[in-house]
Amino acid sequence: MAIITSEISHTFGEYLLIPGLTTRDCTPDNICLRTPLVKHKKGEEPSLHLNIPFVSAIMQAVSDDRLAIALAQNGGLSFIYGSQPIEDEAEMVRRVKKFKAGFVQSDSNLTPDHTLQDALDLIKRTGHSTIAVTDDGKPNGKLLGMLTTRDYRIGVTPFDTKVRDMMTPFDKLTTGYEGITLSEANDVIWDAKLNTLPIINKSDHLCSLVFRKDYDSHHANPNELSDKETKTLLVGAGINTRDYKERVPALVKAGVDVVCLDSSDGFSEWQADALKWVKSNYPDLPIGAGNVVDADGFNYLAAAGADFIKVGIGGGSICITREQKGIGRGQATSVIDVAAARDKWLEEKGEYIPICSDGGLVHDYHMVLALAMGADFLMMGRYFARFDESPGRLLKINGNYVKEYWGEGSNRAKNWQRYDDGDKAPVLGQMKFEEGVDSYVPYAGEMKDSLESTINKIKATMCSCGSTTLEHLRKHSKVTVVSQTSITEGGAHDVILKSSAKVD
Numbered sequence: 001m002a003i004i005t006s007e008i009s010h011t012f013g014e015y016l017l018i019p020g021l022t023t024r025d026c027t028p029d030n031i032c033l034r035t036p037l038v039k040h041k042k043g044e045e046p047s048l049h050l051n052i053p054f055v056s057a058i059m060q061a062v063s064d065d066r067l068a069i070a071l072a073q074n075g076g077l078s079f080i081y082g083s084q085p086i087e088d089e090a091e092m093v094r095r096v097k098k099f100k101a102g103f104v105q106s107d108s109n110l111t112p113d114h115t116l117q118d119a120l121d122l123i124k125r126t127g128h129s130t131i132a133v134t135d136d137g138k139p140n141g142k143l144l145g146m147l148t149t150r151d152y153r154i155g156v157t158p159f160d161t162k163v164r165d166m167m168t169p170f171d172k173l174t175t176g177y178e179g180i181t182l183s184e185a186n187d188v189i190w191d192a193k194l195n196t197l198p199i200i201n202k203s204d205h206l207c208s209l210v211f212r213k214d215y216d217s218h219h220a221n222p223n224e225l226s227d228k229e230t231k232t233l234l235v236g237a238g239i240n241t242r243d244y245k246e247r248v249p250a251l252v253k254a255g256v257d258v259v260c261l262d263s264s265d266g267f268s269e270w271q272a273d274a275l276k277w278v279k280s281n282y283p284d285l286p287i288g289a290g291n292v293v294d295a296d297g298f299n300y301l302a303a304a305g306a307d308f309i310k311v312g313i314g315g316g317s318i319c320i321t322r323e324q325k326g327i328g329r330g331q332a333t334s335v336i337d338v339a340a341a342r343d344k345w346l347e348e349k350g351e352y353i354p355i356c357s358d359g360g361l362v363h364d365y366h367m368v369l370a371l372a373m374g375a376d377f378l379m380m381g382r383y384f385a386r387f388d389e390s391p392g393r394l395l396k397i398n399g400n401y402v403k404e405y406w407g408e409g410s411n412r413a414k415n416w417q418r419y420d421d422g423d424k425a426p427v428l429g430q431m432k433f434e435e436g437v438d439s440y441v442p443y444a445g446e447m448k449d450s451l452e453s454t455i456n457k458i459k460a461t462m463c464s465c466g467s468t469t470l471e472h473l474r475k476h477s478k479v480t481v482v483s484q485t486s487i488t489e490g491g492a493h494d495v496i497l498k499s500s501a502k503v504d
Contacts, residue, residue: 009330011315012366013487018478020466031459032469035376037077037258038286038307039353042346046354048234048258048286050377051075051223052455053367053470055356057316057381058082058238058262061392061405065092065235069099070389070447072233075223079260079379082238083408086247090254093237097255102182102231103199103208111137112144112164116152119163130196132206133167143198143206145169175200178207182231185210227257238262241270248278252285258307260288264321264409264435265313267297272304279305291358293329295341298355302345308354310379311338315359317382318407321435331360332373339374339474364454368461371470372477381405383454386444394443402440409435 035053040046054076056063060083068078080092098104108128110118114137123129129149134141145167152166174192176185178201189197189212197210214231225234236258237251244261251259259278261271271289278287289301290310301309312335314321314328322328335357346352354376361367367378385392385405392404406412444450467473482490 007333010332010481011330012332012360012369013362014481015332015369015479016482016486016490017365017368017372017461017465018480019464020476020478022463022466026463026466026468028456028459028463030468031462033075033455033458035470036352036354037377038288039351042350042352046352050077051225052451053371053375053377054451055079055236055377055379056384057358057379058260059381059385059408060084062381062384062390063238064391065095067384067387067389067391067447068092068096068235069233070387071384072096072225072235073221074448074451075225077225077234077236077258079236079238079262081408082240082247082262086243086250089237089247090250093235093251093254093256096235097232099233102214103185103210104214106132106139106206106209108132109134109137109139109141110147110163111135112162112167114163115159116157116161116163116166117159119147119152120154120159130209130211131163132198132209133163134206140205140207142204143170143173143175143200146173146196146198148195170204173198176210177201182210186215189215234258236260239274241268241274244274245277248282248285252282256285258286258288260308260310261290262408264291264319265327266290266310267292267300271301275301275304275306288356290356292338293334294337295344298338298341298353299345302353306353308356308376309338309342310356310358311335311375312357312359316407317359317362318405318439319359319409319435320407321409324435331357332369335370335373335375342374364457365461367454368458368465368473369479371458372465372473372479374474376470382441384447386441387447387450388445389447395440397440401443403443404438405441406438407435412438 033052035050036046037048037050038046052075056067056071056078058079058081060081063078063081068080071078080089082089108122108126108131110131110133112133119131122131131147133145133147134143147163147167174194176188176197176199178199185197195212199207199210201207226232234257237256239247239259239261261274266289275287275289278285286307288308288310289306291312292298292309293313298309312331315331338355342353342355356377356379357370357375358379361380370378382405384390386403390403395402462473465473465477467477
């Protein structure tokens with residue numbers, strides 16, 4: 001006979017937060033949403049943290065380089081989807097790392113003998129309109145000049161014009177020498193009214209470039225999640241339990257900051273094998289694992305070396321794992337159970353392993369509930385799929401704008417790698433059955449505005465709970481189970497909303 005648990009499986013929608021004492025310090029501007037991303041010893045700081053408790057789901061419809069840049073600028077982290085060729089995923093990681101890097105190695109270079117057409121082809125390929133002109137066309141060649149869109153006119157300048165006849169020559173450039181600090185470089189850019197400052201060595205060879213836009217971006221996004229020294233944006237990447245020995249080295253070379261195993265059910269020996277291999281070969285690379293829904297799953301992956309553990313099976317809006325396989329657990333109950341296991345691990349081992357709540361978030365207040373119940377941060381797919389920055393197409397359906405959103409377990413994604421059952425010779429791209437659907441989500445415009453609204457709600461709720469930090473919220477907030485009648489009572493009722501009424 002199976003082991004029957006008597007506890008009812010609950011979702012976030014079955015709970016409400018009970019207000020705590022709102023002190024004078026509990027104001028939105030005093031709320032800190034900083035949270036650990038990876039494990040650390042008790043009393044020590046983690047090597048990586050988030051400035052807001054949000055990460056984007058490892059999904060084709062959600063996390064590409066564009067969304068990763070936008071989310072990092074706002075304090076969160078994206079995990080680039082792994083259901084794509086290794087080099088394509090690595091290239092997305094590279095784009096994020098190059099977007100804002102302080103001292104950037106030039107990846108758009110030509111020689112003086114190239115033509116305007118060569119320059120236009122390079123711009124189309126890289127997306128970068130600032131081109132360094134070196135003697136050999138390489139990133140570290142002797143700098144001879146710079147070419148930008150101000151040096152030619154499309155439709156006027158002949159396409160066969162040599163770069164040497166258009167570029168700003170070396171003797172007219174303002175440059176900085178190797179060893180200059182980023183702060184000093186930005187001062188030069190500001191004082192000389194430059195967009196780009198080339199950094200050279202004593203023999204005039206190009207070392208790197210510093211861009212004005214990077215300085216402006218940092219000040220426009222004070223919550224930005226970036227490396228303290230290199231100033232590069234932080235980015236994660238999804239991996240699977242089949243090709244990790246080839247995928248991880250390519251991601252590390254591209255500059256990835258953290259990886260995460262992507263699976264609907266992570267309580268498996270395949271994940272333990274992958275965790276141990278990564279820890280053995282790349283000990284400085286943080287790696288997350290999951291998903292699990294109880295203490296047994298948490299303890300297994302923690303013992304295998306996971307730096308954080310994802311919680312949740314079947315709770316995502318596009319996930320049908322529970323329907324198809326009959327496995328899973330209500331997301332609220334899962335988070336509560338796994339959080340208790342994490343706290344026990346801390347008490348016994350002196351090691352704190354953050355947990356990530358993945359799925360089941362319908363309303364913004366559910367986010368606060370998940371954090372209060374013990375989650376360190378939240379992974380979301382539907383939430384981020386709605387924005388301009390997500391990869392899904394923007395369509396107009398029945399007069400309403402929507403974006404495409406499909407699950408990694410759907411036939412469209414063909415992400416068979418995340419369902420590792422030990423099959424040694426799977427048919428490439430073949431899904432035995434679907435665990436996700438293909439759908440639409442209402443379009444919500446740019447990320448920044450909606451994310452700011454969500455953050456404001458979270459901060460307001462935390463103020464009502466008497467908490468200014470997520471750690472205090474986890475330890476001191478009060479939560480109550482509610483009835484269906486209570487849920488109905490909590491919304492507008494027994495009135496005619498003006499938005500739905502027709503006035504004659």
